[in-house]
Amino acid sequence: MTTATILSRKGVGTIALLALxxxxxxxxxxxxxxxxxxxxxxGAQMGVAWNIVGGYAGQVSLGHAxxxxxxxxxxxxxxxxxGLTPWIGAxxxxxxAAAFALAMGWPCFRLKGHYFAxxxxxxxEIMQILVTNSxxxxxxxGLYLPMDQSGWGVLIFLSKLPYYYVILGLLVLTxxxxxxxxxxxxxxxxxxxxxxxxxxxxxxxxxxxxxxxxLTVSAFLTAMGGSFYAQKEMFIDPGSVFATTISIxxxxxxxxxxxxxxxxxxLGAVILITIEEYSRTLFGSTGSxxxxxxxxxxxxxxxxxxxSGVLGLLGDLHRHLGRHLPxxxxxxxxxxxKEIRP
Amino acid sequence: MTADILIQVLxxxxxxxxxxxxxxxxxxxxFGVMDIVNFAHGEFLMLGMYASFWAFAIFAIDPIxxxxxxxxxxxxxxxxxxxxxxxxxxxxxxxSQIFATFGLMILLRGLAQFFWKPDHRLIPHSLVSGNIALGxxxxxxxxxxxALGAVGVTGALWMFLHRTRLGTALExxxxxxxxxxxMGIDGQKMFALAWGIGAACAGLAGGLIATFFPIFPEVGSxxxxxxxxxxxxxxxxxxxxxxxAGIIVGLIEVLGGFLIGPEYKTAIVLSLLLIVLLVRxxxxxxxx
Numbered sequence: 001m002t003t004a005t006i007l008s009r010k011g012v013g014t015i016a017l018l019a020l021x022x023x024x025x026x027x028x029x030x031x032x033x034x035x036x037x038x039x040x041x042x043g044a045q046m047g048v049a050w051n052i053v054g055g056y057a058g059q060v061s062l063g064h065a066x067x068x069x070x071x072x073x074x075x076x077x078x079x080x081x082x083g084l085t086p087w088i089g090a091x092x093x094x095x096x097a098a099a100f101a102l103a104m105g106w107p108c109f110r111l112k113g114h115y116f117a118x119x120x121x122x123x124x125e126i127m128q129i130l131v132t133n134s135x136x137x138x139x140x141x142g143l144y145l146p147m148d149q150s151g152w153g154v155l156i157f158l159s160k161l162p163y164y165y166v167i168l169g170l171l172v173l174t175x176x177x178x179x180x181x182x183x184x185x186x187x188x189x190x191x192x193x194x195x196x197x198x199x200x201x202x203x204x205x206x207x208x209x210x211x212x213x214x215l216t217v218s219a220f221l222t223a224m225g226g227s228f229y230a231q232k233e234m235f236i237d238p239g240s241v242f243a244t245t246i247s248i249x250x251x252x253x254x255x256x257x258x259x260x261x262x263x264x265x266x267l268g269a270v271i272l273i274t275i276e277e278y279s280r281t282l283f284g285s286t287g288s289x290x291x292x293x294x295x296x297x298x299x300x301x302x303x304x305x306x307x308s309g310v311l312g313l314l315g316d317l318h319r320h321l322g323r324h325l326p327x328x329x330x331x332x333x334x335x336x337x338k339e340i341r342p
Numbered sequence: 343m344t345a346d347i348l349i350q351v352l353x354x355x356x357x358x359x360x361x362x363x364x365x366x367x368x369x370x371x372x373f374g375v376m377d378i379v380n381f382a383h384g385e386f387l388m389l390g391m392y393a394s395f396w397a398f399a400i401f402a403i404d405p406i407x408x409x410x411x412x413x414x415x416x417x418x419x420x421x422x423x424x425x426x427x428x429x430x431x432x433x434x435x436x437x438s439q440i441f442a443t444f445g446l447m448i449l450l451r452g453l454a455q456f457f458w459k460p461d462h463r464l465i466p467h468s469l470v471s472g473n474i475a476l477g478x479x480x481x482x483x484x485x486x487x488x489a490l491g492a493v494g495v496t497g498a499l500w501m502f503l504h505r506t507r508l509g510t511a512l513e514x515x516x517x518x519x520x521x522x523x524x525m526g527i528d529g530q531k532m533f534a535l536a537w538g539i540g541a542a543c544a545g546l547a548g549g550l551i552a553t554f555f556p557i558f559p560e561v562g563s564x565x566x567x568x569x570x571x572x573x574x575x576x577x578x579x580x581x582x583x584x585x586x587a588g589i590i591v592g593l594i595e596v597l598g599g600f601l602i603g604p605e606y607k608t609a610i611v612l613s614l615l616l617i618v619l620l621v622r623x624x625x626x627x628x629x630x
Contacts, residue, residue: 118574
C-alpha cells in the first residue's frame with residue numbers, strides 16, 4: 001500500500017463524510033432531531049479541541065469548562081454591551097481564553113499527571129465561583145441574549161438549520177487545525193512529550209513551550225464552542241458553561257472515541273450524545289437517575305475494557321478478524337500506514 | 343467581643359476540619375497504597391449517610407449506635423468496588439483510572455437517586471442534639487460528637503497501620519510493592535484491604551455527620567474537592583499528614599468564609615490547593 005493510495009482513500013472518505021453531513025438536514029427536518037444533530041456536532045467540536053492537549057500532548061485537563069465559559073461570556077458580554085457581532089465576539093473569546101490558558105499553563109505545567117488534572121479542576125471551580133459572585137456578569141442569574149433580533153449578523157436564528165451549518169463549519173475548522181497540528185513537526189513534539197518526556201527534553205524539545213502551545217490552541221477552539229453554545233441557547237449562567245460536569249464531558253467524548261486520534265472524538269460524540277439523549281427521553285429526565293446509571297456504566301466499561309476507546313476496540317476487532325478471515329489484510333496494516341506517513 | 347467571635351469561628355473550623363480529615367484519610371490511604379485517585383470517595387460518604395438513615399428509618403437504630411454496622415457495610419462496598427472495577431485498571435493508563443473511578447462516582451449517585459429519590463432527608467431527634475455552651479462559645483453537640491468520632495477513627499487507623507502486623511504489611515505495600523511481595527505479602531489482598539478501609543472511613547464520616555447534615559444523592563460533591571485539597575496538603579499517602587491538613591483546611595475554610603464572605607469559602611480552599619501544588623507538591627508530610 002503506498003502513501004498516495006492511503007491519502008486519496010482518506011481524502012475521498014473525508015469528502016463523502018462532509019457531503020453527507022452537509023446534506024443530512026435535508027433528510028432530517030424535525031427540529032428536535034436537527035437539535036440532536038447540532039448537539040452531536042457541538043460535542044465533537046469540544047472533543048476534537050480537547051484532544052489537542054489531552055490526547056496528542058497527553059496533558060489531561062479536567063477543567064476545560066473554564067475556556068468554554070470564557071468563550072460564552074466574552075462573546076455574549078461584547079454583544080450585550082457594545083453590540084459587537086458574535087463573529088468577532090467568538091474570536092475575542094478565543095483570544096481571552098488563549099491568554100488565560102497561557103497564564104494558567106505557565107505554573108500548572110510544572111505539575112504532572114494527577115496533579116495537573118486536579119489543578120485544572122481547581123482553576124475551573126474557582127472561576128465558576130468568581131463568575132457566580134460577579135455583579136458585572138449578572139452572577140448566578142445569568143445572561144440573556146437579545147430576543148428581538150435575528151439573522152446572520154447577530155448569529156441568532158429562529159430555526160435550527162442555520163445553527164447546524166454554523167457548528168458544522170466550526171467543527172470542520174477545529175478538525176483542520178487539529179489535522180494540521182497532527183501532521184506538522186509540532187504534532188510530533190506533542191507525541192514525544194506524551195510518550196517520552198525525558199527523551200524529548202534530552203533532544204532539546206522545550207516541554208513547557210509545546211505544552212503551552214497545545215493548551216492555548218485547545219483553549220481558543222474550546223472558547224469558540226462556548227460562544228456557539230451561548231448563541232444557540234440564548235441564555236448562559238455559570239452552572240451551564242463553567243460547571244465541572246462540562247469539563248468531564250469534554251474529556252469523556254475524546255476518551256470514549258479514542259484519544260490522540262483525529263476521528264476519535266467525533267465518534268465519541270456520536271456515541272455519547274446519542275446515549276445521553278436517548279436515555280433521557282426513554283427514561284425521563286426528572287431525577288430518576290437512570291440516565292446517570294447508563295452514562296456511568298458506559299464510562300466504566302470503556303475505562304476498564306478499552307483504554308484506547310471505541311476506535312481502539314474497532315482496531316482490535318479488525319486485527320482479530322484479519323487473523324481469522326482468509327485473504328484479509330494482515331494485522332500490521334494499520335501500524336504500517338502510520339509509519340509511511342511523512 | 344471580637345475575640346469571642348474569633349474563638350467561635352476557630353472552634354467551628356476545627357470541628358468541621360476533623361470530619362474533613364476522616365474523609366481524606368481513606369482517600370490518601372488508597373492513593374498511598376496503589377497510586378489511584380478515587381473520585382468516588384464522596385459517594386462512599388453518601389452511602390454511609392444513607393446506611394445511617396435507613397437504619398434509623400426502618401429499625402429505629404440511632405446513627406451513632408449504627409456506626410459499626412455502617413463501617414462494616416462500607417468496608418464490603420469498598421472491597422466489592424476493588425474486586426469488580428479497580429483490580430482491572432491497576433496497569434491501565436492514568437486517564438482510564440481517572441475515568442473508572444469517575445464513572446463509579448456518577449454510577450453510585452445515579453443508583454442512590456434511582457432507589458432513594460433525590461429528596462433531601464434528615465434524621466430527626468438523634469441521640470445527640472442540641473448545643474453546648476462553653477462560656478460565650480457555642481457549638482452543636484452533633485458536630486462535637488462527630489469531630490470526636492473522627493479523632494477516634496483516625497487514631498484507630500493510625501494504630502492499625504503502625505501497631506499491627508496486617509497494618510504494617512499495608513504500609514510496606516505502600517512504600518515498595520515489589521519488596522513487600524518478596525516478603526510474602528499478597529499485594530492484591532492489601533489493595534482490597536486499602537479500598538475496604540478507605541471506604542469504611544468515608545462511611546463512618548457519613549454516619550457521624552448524618553445526625554446534622556442533610557442526606558441526598560449528591561452530598562458527596564460537597565466533600566470530594568475539599569478531601570482532595572486535604573490529601574494534597576497533607577502529602578499523598580500520609581495519614582498523619584491528612585489529619586493535620588484536615589484541621590488546617592477546616593480552619594482556613596471557616597476563617598476565610600468569615601473574613602472574605604461565605605460564598606467564597608470553597609474558592610479559598612481550592613486556591614490553597616493550587617498554592618500547595620505549585621509551592622510544595624509533596625505537601626506537609628508526603629514522600630519526596
